[in-house]
Amino acid sequence: MPSGLDHIVHAVRDLDAAADAYQHFGFTVGARNRHPWGTHNRIVQLDGFFIELLTVAEPEQIEPHRPGAFSFGAFQRDYLSGREGLSMLLLASSDAAADARHYAAVGIGDDGVFSFARQGTRPDGSVAELGFSLAFARDPLAPNAGFAVCQHHHPENFWSAAFQRHANGxxxxxxxxxxxxxxxxxxxxxxxxxxxxxxxxxxxxxxxxxxxxxxxxxxxxxxxxxxxxxxxxxxxxxxxxxxxxxxxxxxxxxxxxxxxxxxxxxxxxxxxxxxxxxxxxxxxxxxxx
The missing domain is CATH 3.10.180.10 (2,3-Dihydroxybiphenyl 1,2-Dioxygenase, domain 1)
Structure with missing residues (x-):
């Protein structure tokens, strides 16, 4: 089962303006990353947890929800159609497939595992391979709040002490x-x-x-x-x-x-x-x- 909070999604309409605001708060904010399903993000890392500033930048790439296939991009798009804010919380997972089976067994998720990879940029500017697997859960009494677990496949390439140093402490x-x-x-x-x-x-x-x-x-x-x-x-x-x-x-x-x-x-x-x-x-x- 999940072991703790991994990250929270802060959905915004203007990603760079939101990143500038976080920087004015004294946070170190990472560069823009692109997902193949139309969302872009910028990351604020803490110790073992991060804030994912996220926007829908390429709406034409968004895949619709399908039976047994929750669409992360469609959820964020629909959330942003009515508001900005904290849209989804993800817990840390060591086995997303096992968590998906648990969610199916207790009746809060039946979408299996969503895995993807992307490139990330280290503090020195070099490129690193990143991989993640997500399993989604749904609270029918909270349709505008997203829930999932996140398994990091290359955590050594993601977590960075340099990105976790913030002027605000x-x-x-x-x-x-x-x-x-x-x-x-x-x-x-x-x-x-x-x-x-x-x-x-x-x-x-x-x-x-x-x-x-x-x-x-x-x-x-x-x-x-x-x-x-x-x-x-x-x-x-x-x-x-x-x-x-x-x-x-x-x-x-x-x-x-x-x-x-x-x-x-x-x-x-x-x-x-x-x-x-x-x-x-x-x-x-x-x-x-």
């Missing part, structure tokens, strides 16, 4: 935060998706504590209370709203944001930037290792 993912009017409606799916049976439930929502980061589902009022940002739940169900990131020193983050004219607020010991292309980024100190 960002180090680790703490949690992906979803909002829903009724978080407990998603309890069973969350357990099936993560393979965790010991979920944490409280008055403010439900969460899965993976070996690398949590998945938390809270009510909109709880999101506002914790992070000081008003967000609305989707009529269709749960959606991704925020990403919590551990940093070495909040003062460093604040200095970078002020230098670049980025507005942020302090809330309950956190530094919060709302509505970054539909996402809330939440910086927290003291959880780096």
């Amino acid at each position: 960002a180090r680790l993912v703490i949690a992906a935060v979803m909002v829903a009017d009724s978080p407990t409606d998603h309890h069973i799916f969350l357990g099936d998706f993560t393979g965790l049976r010991d979920l944490h439930a409280s008055s403010i929502g439900v969460s899965a504590r993976t070996p690398r980061g949590d998945i938390a589902i809270v009510e909109p009022v709880s999101f506002r209370d914790q992070y000081g940002v008003d967000v609305a739940a989707e009529p269709a169900g749960a959606r991704f709203a925020g990403l919590r990131i551990a940093v070495e020193d909040l003062a460093v983050v604040e200095a970078v944001l002020q230098q670049n004219g980025v507005a942020a607020t302090h809330h309950m010991g956190r530094l919060v930037v709302p509505d970054l292309y539909g996402a809330t980024l939440i910086f927290e100190q003291g959880m780096v290792r």
